[in-house]
Every structure is written in structure tokens, then in C-alpha cells.
Amino acid sequence: MLKLYRWPSDDWRNIGAEMPSEIIWADLLNATDEEKQFVERLLGIRIPSEESLSEIEASSRLIRDHGTLYLSAPAVRLTEDNEAEITPVGFVIGPHVLVTVRFAELPIFDDIGKRIGSDDSLENGMCVFTSLLEAMIDRGADVLEHLGARVDTLSRGVFRGGLVRTQRPVRSSRRMREALENIGELADRLAKARDVLLGVGRIASFAGDVGSEWITAASKTRLHAVSKDVVSLSDYETRLSDKIQLLLDAVLGFINIQQNELFKVLTIVSVVGVPPTILVGIWGMNFKYMPELEWTFGYALAWLAVIASGVLPLIWFKRRGWFE
Structure with missing residues (x-):
């Protein structure tokens, strides 16, 4: 699907040989070959594939080619089973138009799309790109806060006798197994949040340092603020990671103690x-x-x-x- 923001019609096939100046953002969601070729022809760019956007080396994620920025970062989407999955997102930034390439529904993009019609500060593609990064940071902060609350709850259950309070070994074993499953889920969610934060930090820093004449000082200031937010959230994520590791060690220690008690009885x-x-x-x-x-x-x-x-x-x- 191709969606052109600030273009009054949903039918992009009526556009001529040049991209209208009103359009500041072209959003490609699971785009067809026809849609990709249309955007490539109008803007003189190349649309990266899902495989290229999924590459992890910096040289593939941060590219400047003839004044156009080709950036990619991971994002997290929720499946129908409420499972978090990593999906790549591509950004192609030119002097006026932003092109995003994605392969999953992401609420952040829809929220920014709704703002475009009423927010005059979103005057070009770079402004939209910066707003998307800021929204991703806000979403990442909310996720880390949620994970932090779950870690605190689990920590109270582990260190205040919630695992081994009962005298029935079967119940204790079930509680320990559930605690290990929760710790594994938290560690997985935290790892995905870390990947997103690192990806956003890289592209924000790169976009702010390239020095293109069409990147305004205001945009660079906002990108620098995004980079600083990534650093602070990374510190918080590191603390959560250490706490999860402590919980894992504690649960494994309680399991060893329970096994020792069983061997003592035998x-x-x-x-x-x-x-x-x-x-x-x-x-x-x-x-x-x-x-x-x-x-x-x-x-x-x-x-x-x-x-x-x-x-x-x-x-x-x-x-x-x-x-x-």
C-alpha cells in the first residue's frame, strides 16, 4: 500500500512525471512492485528490499548517496497472539520528501500521519522523520517503564519468599518454573527494546551529522535531543538488564537450594x-x-x-x- 501525505487524492496513478510539491511523505506498507517503481521514478531513488533493511552492519543501515539518506532501523510490532516481533523499517530522506518502507502495521506511523493535516511544524520530510524518531523514543520509554514495573513485581515475589513459602515441593517447583518463564519473556522484550533504541540512536546521530544543506538547524537540534534520550534510556535499560540477570541467578539459586533439600531428605x-x-x-x-x-x-x-x-x-x- 502506498499512502501520500498532504496529497488530496488517494489515487496516486493520476500524478504526472514529477512529485507534487505538496507531498512531504510517501509511506510504503508491504508495497507492490508497481508502487515501488512509481516512487522510484518520481523521486529518482531506489526502494530498499526487506532483506537489505534487515542487515545489521552499519554500512548497510547508514548510507548517503547523492545527497539522499538511506537509513534503516528495527521496530517492534505485536502479533495477533500479543507477541513482540522485530520488523525492519527503512527511511529514504531527500530535501523535501520522506519515503518510509515498512512491512508491518505500526501505530506510531499512523499517529504521525494523523498529525500532518493539522500540525504546521511538519513542513517537510525531515520534520516528519524527526517526529517519527521522537515517537519511537516515547514508545520505547513507555515499554521500558512497563518492563521495569514487571521486574519490580517479580523481584518482590522472588526475594520475599513468594517462590518457596509453601511447604509443598510441587507448588514451589511450579512457581519457580513460572518465574523462569517470566524472566525469559522479560529478557526477550528488553532485548528487542534495546535493538530498537540502538537503531534509532544510530540513524538520529547519522542524520544530524551528515551536514546536508537541507537539514535545518532546528532539525539537527531535535535529532541531537533524540540521541541524548537514547543514551539515557540505554542506561535505564542496562540497569533493568542487570536486575533481570540478578533475578535469574536468584531463581536458579533457589532451585539449587530446593534440590539440596530434597537430597537431604533422601x-x-x-x-x-x-x-x-x-x-x-x-x-x-x-x-x-x-x-x-x-x-x-x-x-x-x-x-x-x-x-x-x-x-x-x-x-x-x-x-x-x-x-x-
Whole structure:
């Protein structure tokens, strides 16, 4: 789909050989070959493919060719299952027109598109580009704040006994498994937010430093502010990442403690059961001559010996603090 902003008609096929001066933004969403060729012909540019926009090296994401900027950055979209996925976004910036190339619905682009009709400050493509970056930063800040709140909630549950408060090991194991799943989800969301912030920071810094004559001082100031916001959000993201790593280490530590408790119980049971088993095995042998069979109190003494052989190890474990 091709959408031309500040052009009164939705039918772009009626446009002649030159791009009308009213148009400041051409948004390509899953564009067809015909739409791509139309924009390329009018502006004398090339429309990058999804594969080229997905490349991670800086030389492929930050390009200046004959005064035109070819930039790309990752963005996050939500699937129907509310799962976050990375999708590439391309920006082709010229003296007057901005061309965006994307392959997923992104609410930020729709919001900026609604502003164009009423916001006179969006006078050219660079202004629209700067507004898009600012909106992406605002969205990234909201995501980090949401993730920070979830991390704090999970942290309280982990360090205030929420995982091992119950005396039933099955419930503790289920809670620990859920905690690990939540930590993995948070780490994945945070990694995607980090990718977006790094991408926005790179293209904002590059666009502000190229020095093209059609990039105004006001736009450069706004791009510099975007770069500073990226730095501050990156610091916050680093702190969240460290906290998530701490939570992961803590949960794994609780799992090890629970396993040690289980092995402790198994050790006590095995040690307590060995002496009675030996005595019962000895007295259960079918030998013809066994002196204990002739004892008057042999049966009672045998019971006493079996019970004592099981109780004495328990007393020893108790003194060693194994039941605490």
C-alpha cells in the first residue's frame, strides 16, 4: 500500500512525471512492485528490499548517496497472539520528501500521519522523520517503564519468599518454573527494546551529522535531543538488564537450594533405613543354629535393637542441624 501525505487524492496513478510539491511523505506498507517503481521514478531513488533493511552492519543501515539518506532501523510490532516481533523499517530522506518502507502495521506511523493535516511544524520530510524518531523514543520509554514495573513485581515475589513459602515441593517447583518463564519473556522484550533504541540512536546521530544543506538547524537540534534520550534510556535499560540477570541467578539459586533439600531428605531416609535393614536381614536368615532364638526376651530385644538403630541416626542428624 502506498499512502501520500498532504496529497488530496488517494489515487496516486493520476500524478504526472514529477512529485507534487505538496507531498512531504510517501509511506510504503508491504508495497507492490508497481508502487515501488512509481516512487522510484518520481523521486529518482531506489526502494530498499526487506532483506537489505534487515542487515545489521552499519554500512548497510547508514548510507548517503547523492545527497539522499538511506537509513534503516528495527521496530517492534505485536502479533495477533500479543507477541513482540522485530520488523525492519527503512527511511529514504531527500530535501523535501520522506519515503518510509515498512512491512508491518505500526501505530506510531499512523499517529504521525494523523498529525500532518493539522500540525504546521511538519513542513517537510525531515520534520516528519524527526517526529517519527521522537515517537519511537516515547514508545520505547513507555515499554521500558512497563518492563521495569514487571521486574519490580517479580523481584518482590522472588526475594520475599513468594517462590518457596509453601511447604509443598510441587507448588514451589511450579512457581519457580513460572518465574523462569517470566524472566525469559522479560529478557526477550528488553532485548528487542534495546535493538530498537540502538537503531534509532544510530540513524538520529547519522542524520544530524551528515551536514546536508537541507537539514535545518532546528532539525539537527531535535535529532541531537533524540540521541541524548537514547543514551539515557540505554542506561535505564542496562540497569533493568542487570536486575533481570540478578533475578535469574536468584531463581536458579533457589532451585539449587530446593534440590539440596530434597537430597537431604533422601540421605536421611537412606541412612536411617540401613541399620534396621541389616539387623532384620541378619535375623531373618534361615540358619539351623541361631543363639538369639533361644533367648527368653530375644523377640523384644530384636525389636528394641531395630528401633534403636533407626532412632540413633535421627538423633545424630538432629544434633547436626539437618532438620532446621
